[in-house]
Amino acid sequence: MNFSKIDETLLLKFTEFLNSLGFFGEIIVLCIVSFVLYSNIAGLLVFYIGLIANSFLNQLLKTWIKNPRPTGPIKFLADETVMKGSNSYGLPSGHSQNVFYSITYLYLTVQQWNLWTILSCLIGFMTIYERWTHRNHTLRQLVGGAAIGCLFAFFVIYVRGKLEKNMRKL
Amino acid sequence: MDTNELYEQFVREITTYFYSLGFFSGMHMIVIVSALIYNQYFNFAVYLVGVVLNTLLNEYIKPIVGDARPKNPLKYLASEKFISKNEVYGLPSGHSQSVFFSIVYLYYTIHYFMPWTMIGLLLAGATIYERWIFHNHSLVQLFSGAAVGGAFAYFVVYVRDQYLSKYIHH
Numbered sequence: 001m002n003f004s005k006i007d008e009t010l011l012l013k014f015t016e017f018l019n020s021l022g023f024f025g026e027i028i029v030l031c032i033v034s035f036v037l038y039s040n041i042a043g044l045l046v047f048y049i050g051l052i053a054n055s056f057l058n059q060l061l062k063t064w065i066k067n068p069r070p071t072g073p074i075k076f077l078a079d080e081t082v083m084k085g086s087n088s089y090g091l092p093s094g095h096s097q098n099v100f101y102s103i104t105y106l107y108l109t110v111q112q113w114n115l116w117t118i119l120s121c122l123i124g125f126m127t128i129y130e131r132w133t134h135r136n137h138t139l140r141q142l143v144g145g146a147a148i149g150c151l152f153a154f155f156v157i158y159v160r161g162k163l164e165k166n167m168r169k170l
Numbered sequence: 171m172d173t174n175e176l177y178e179q180f181v182r183e184i185t186t187y188f189y190s191l192g193f194f195s196g197m198h199m200i201v202i203v204s205a206l207i208y209n210q211y212f213n214f215a216v217y218l219v220g221v222v223l224n225t226l227l228n229e230y231i232k233p234i235v236g237d238a239r240p241k242n243p244l245k246y247l248a249s250e251k252f253i254s255k256n257e258v259y260g261l262p263s264g265h266s267q268s269v270f271f272s273i274v275y276l277y278y279t280i281h282y283f284m285p286w287t288m289i290g291l292l293l294a295g296a297t298i299y300e301r302w303i304f305h306n307h308s309l310v311q312l313f314s315g316a317a318v319g320g321a322f323a324y325f326v327v328y329v330r331d332q333y334l335s336k337y338i339h340h
Contacts, residue, residue: 080248087175
């Protein structure tokens, strides 16, 4: 038996597992929000619509600002292709914007720090770390994405509140 | 706004995320089992020792059996390498063995099926599919890994309940 490289292999597996949590942060937090808010159908519906709008907003901002991504990106997945279209630009980071939109929406809906909101925050920071260490974005692009995602979630919650008020009046 | 670009991106992310669930199922199961039994200190300690022994068992069996992996494997992660000695052999599959070890150990520790054992089985299904579709293992290698992992977990639980628990309780 050759166990000399087993600790190296386990460490690599663990690191890549953490990177995968960051890379797929958007989908993982989407699953968490869906799980936590599954009984709040209206809240969940507004969340999904907001998420789609947030993605369009990201596409729009990227093509408008035209800030290039860092040079020499490191691939996480083997079949990652060259960025095309609006994805060739990096400000604001789409991963960061979507994940922080979801975290803020979840927090503003449940209005407490519990296991799920804390876990979502950790995944949000892992997303920033993974995108930064793999040179897919600069820190400015990632923090910019996080800020826009948070602000957009506040806006969506505000609109949802107005809609709820009008619905009650009717 | 390019709807097609967003749709393609979304489908691609969902597909690669599904593969990541399969690729990292061993890690996911360790997180799930740890979260469920961390307060059963003795069972949890035996589980962690079992995980390590199961990994070593896999490293031990592979060169003895000497069954080659399928030709033309595809990489899932960019950092994957197919060069180490034991990586040349594929029977039993290490991914499959580790995920089935955790599932069987979990079931014989908590003694209920829904939802966590079921989630484990879904992850195992994703593992078998991912390892097979990426030509990393043949189906025989995957199912033998499942059998070895399951049998080893049963053995560990048997030793734990029949022998080790007596020392703890006296």
